[in-house]
Amino acid sequence: MRGQVLGVDTRTGDGIVLGDDGRRYTFRPRDWADRGEPAVGLQVDFETDQSRALSIFPVPGAVPVRPAVAVAHPGGAPVANDRNKYIAALIAFAFGPLGIHRFYLGRTGTGILMLVLSCTIIGLLLSVPWAFVDMIRYLIMSEREFASRYSRITD
Incomplete structure (x- = not known):
């Protein structure tokens, strides 16, 4: 059939x-x-x-x-994965405390929070480990899970 x-x-x-x-x-x-x-x-x-x-x-x-x-x-609801987990991990490694990787993945609320936190020393003490954990999560996450969590294209 x-x-x-x-x-x-x-x-x-x-x-x-x-x-x-x-x-x-x-x-x-x-x-x-x-x-x-x-x-x-x-x-x-x-x-x-x-x-x-x-x-x-x-x-x-x-x-x-x-x-x-x-x-x-x-x-x-079907979606297409238009984001790459390795790019997200690289951005988290390079610019993590600024939250740029969060903006890349469409998480603007937490991206703004990380950006504001990085303006102070105490905030940096929070946002640096946060970005490192995000980087590790992206790298060990399966492609399917990454697509279902972070895809920005919707039908």
């Missing part, structure tokens, strides 16, 4: 395919038979077993309707 990927959970890799018959079928990462990851909007060919999609392959020449790195927030 043919269908379209509707969404993919960023934490588990589970997803939903809308079949050409109008029914929704769930899948797990092991059901994805192609290299790479499913993309929201991608046309796929799959076998069914009740409400499960199995042996899922992308339709040759099919282009996802949404960006290829599209993932879903726990609420289900």
Whole structure:
């Protein structure tokens, strides 16, 4: 059967395919038979077993309707990851106490707080370790978790 990927959970890799018959079928990462990851909007060919999609392959020449790195927030709204965790970690390392990395990731409230804190010696004693912890968190965070937390593109 043919269908379209509707969404993919960023934490588990589970997803939903809308079949050409109008029914929704769930899948797990092991059901994805192609290299790479499913993309929201991608046309796929799959076998069914009740409400499960199995042996899922992308339709040759099919282009996802949404960006290829599209993932879903726990609420289900798809987003594309337009931020890089290594860039964020580099900015946190170089300009951490000023909170520039927070602005880069769209966290303007805490970015302003770090900027204001860095104006005093006591504030620097707080913002330097804060920036270092942020840098380490970005580096050890998975790509999926980083995308779900810090993506700025919404549909």
